[in-house]
Amino acid sequence: MTKVTLLAGGVGGAKMAEGFAALDDVDLTIIGNVADDEEFHGLWVSPDIDTMLYTLSGRINRAQGWGLADEGRRGLDMLTDLGADTWMFLGDRDFGLHIYRTERLRRGDRPTEITADIAKSFGITSRLILPTDDRVQTRVRTEAGWLSFQEYFVRERCAPEVLELTYEGLEDARMTAEASSALAEADLIVIAPSNPLVSIGPILGTAGLRDALKTASAPVVAVSPLIAGKVVKGPADRMLAGLGHRADAVGVAALYENLADHLLIDNSDTALAGEISAKGIAPHATDILMPDLAGRARLAGEIMSLFQELEKDCAA
Amino acid sequence: MTKVTLLAGGVGGAKMAEGFAALDDVDLTIIGNVADDEEFHGLWVSPDIDTMLYTLSGRINRAQGWGLADEGRRGLDMLTDLGADTWMFLGDRDFGLHIYRTERLRRGDRPTEITADIAKSFGITSRLILPTDDRVQTRVRTEAGWLSFQEYFVRERCAPEVLELTYEGLEDARMTAEASSALAEADLIVIAPSNPLVSIGPILGTAGLRDALKTASAPVVAVSPLIAGKVVKGPADRMLAGLGHRADAVGVAALYENLADHLLIDNSDTALAGEISAKGIAPHATDILMPDLAGRARLAGEIMSLFQELEKDCAA
Numbered sequence: 001m002t003k004v005t006l007l008a009g010g011v012g013g014a015k016m017a018e019g020f021a022a023l024d025d026v027d028l029t030i031i032g033n034v035a036d037d038e039e040f041h042g043l044w045v046s047p048d049i050d051t052m053l054y055t056l057s058g059r060i061n062r063a064q065g066w067g068l069a070d071e072g073r074r075g076l077d078m079l080t081d082l083g084a085d086t087w088m089f090l091g092d093r094d095f096g097l098h099i100y101r102t103e104r105l106r107r108g109d110r111p112t113e114i115t116a117d118i119a120k121s122f123g124i125t126s127r128l129i130l131p132t133d134d135r136v137q138t139r140v141r142t143e144a145g146w147l148s149f150q151e152y153f154v155r156e157r158c159a160p161e162v163l164e165l166t167y168e169g170l171e172d173a174r175m176t177a178e179a180s181s182a183l184a185e186a187d188l189i190v191i192a193p194s195n196p197l198v199s200i201g202p203i204l205g206t207a208g209l210r211d212a213l214k215t216a217s218a219p220v221v222a223v224s225p226l227i228a229g230k231v232v233k234g235p236a237d238r239m240l241a242g243l244g245h246r247a248d249a250v251g252v253a254a255l256y257e258n259l260a261d262h263l264l265i266d267n268s269d270t271a272l273a274g275e276i277s278a279k280g281i282a283p284h285a286t287d288i289l290m291p292d293l294a295g296r297a298r299l300a301g302e303i304m305s306l307f308q309e310l311e312k313d314c315a316a
Numbered sequence: 317m318t319k320v321t322l323l324a325g326g327v328g329g330a331k332m333a334e335g336f337a338a339l340d341d342v343d344l345t346i347i348g349n350v351a352d353d354e355e356f357h358g359l360w361v362s363p364d365i366d367t368m369l370y371t372l373s374g375r376i377n378r379a380q381g382w383g384l385a386d387e388g389r390r391g392l393d394m395l396t397d398l399g400a401d402t403w404m405f406l407g408d409r410d411f412g413l414h415i416y417r418t419e420r421l422r423r424g425d426r427p428t429e430i431t432a433d434i435a436k437s438f439g440i441t442s443r444l445i446l447p448t449d450d451r452v453q454t455r456v457r458t459e460a461g462w463l464s465f466q467e468y469f470v471r472e473r474c475a476p477e478v479l480e481l482t483y484e485g486l487e488d489a490r491m492t493a494e495a496s497s498a499l500a501e502a503d504l505i506v507i508a509p510s511n512p513l514v515s516i517g518p519i520l521g522t523a524g525l526r527d528a529l530k531t532a533s534a535p536v537v538a539v540s541p542l543i544a545g546k547v548v549k550g551p552a553d554r555m556l557a558g559l560g561h562r563a564d565a566v567g568v569a570a571l572y573e574n575l576a577d578h579l580l581i582d583n584s585d586t587a588l589a590g591e592i593s594a595k596g597i598a599p600h601a602t603d604i605l606m607p608d609l610a611g612r613a614r615l616a617g618e619i620m621s622l623f624q625e626l627e628k629d630c631a632a
Contacts, residue, residue: 042415043415072408078410082412096390
């Protein structure tokens, strides 16, 4: 069994996780993103973590990639009737989870433990851990002022230009012992094709985590979330451009410089290979689109093949 | 317009309230019961108040007399999947209300104000106010020990014998200004056919409320919740007997002695009229069953007729 530790955000991260979870020879640990967490109606909601939980347990709404299958909106309708601001869709089953998490947080339980218990209840065999048990919240500055990430992402549908990005609480956030161990004990570390700024950024920004990743003995393989300068889902391309990064696989490589050893890019991006190599990251062109479970397992399998080649090289 | 102030508990109280609300010449204020409130999954639930809100807004599940029509159980199913103890049915729409109430309580809003806002959102024109903004919780002692009211009522389905009854927090509970005004300004005060021990008891037990009721200028008319020694719904008859009271209209009269001026009893209980009179309460036999809205309006109308006769007598 190869111990794979995956750094992952929302939908793209969950797909990559699903790919590794489908492989028999992989013992998977996921370090998820908590920086898009937000309180709604007094309940603590963790969208990226929930997308991971719903995906890995097969409860996900496959058509939309997030949220639960067979959801209802009776609870949200009631809140709307009562005058609450309900631009954030929270389904009835969702509410059950948020109620559970919030009650346990109020009791003083660690977010990482709560997540582990939910994963266990859902029958998930991979480990899903949090980079930190402290509260970190991504905020984006637009022309209309500072917004929470969900305000930007859901309420404003990513329409405003992002002028600045900050992670509230990140300076004081301590890495969990679980994340530290998952990096130290990994045979292979993978950075999922998630938004490098708002999904991977706050994970890497957790005090000590970047160093733990650098000092880990495992090779670090990242997967580009961009294909031909476009993102599969979400605002990563526009965010990168807006914040002065290159909105392509080279821009991703720049953000992972001195961290990632390898970067999987799409076959359509082979022209960028030289620039990526120049940053000290080995590019590997393949089909990085994961439209279905077979595609996810295939991509995870390719990463495992790359890992096995690296092992052979080292042994030789 | 006659100002009617109704003291009322759960299902029976809501039926009586619906009857008065159906009368054009009545300006109705209801003082509800908060002593069966309980926290579930970190949310504050007010079953009697919600039954009143759901009934008066026409949202009630008519078949069962409590809860909302078109309810779902997705949220509760999720909580069950997560290992929570879910013997208390809480529907998906219900959850929306409990989430709303709990968030406002955490913000420090007064329960009476929150209730008024919910009633307004639901389009309820009668006033629903609370006897107290403090927490009061009925607890019952059974052979298995002390239980919360909902544990006894819902989880144990009223099966255990009630050996003792207490209202936690009642000693320190202060009457709301709204309840005080509603009693002082009433033309008529009505005690609904609710459980005199667990619905009306904690209302009357709120410091100052019993005196406010005694000193109010309005006549006090109570309606017996028992017909031929049996309750229409709930455990009132067994509770009365178990706690050493008479489980009939005379037992009810004894509990309202020096408080109620009149007691409506069922036609089948006319034999008890003498004993009720002996307690200084005028008995009035009629059909006190309220199987439907017409029956509720009829009984409320009969109470209004009684009130108008009293007014005439006084004027004469």
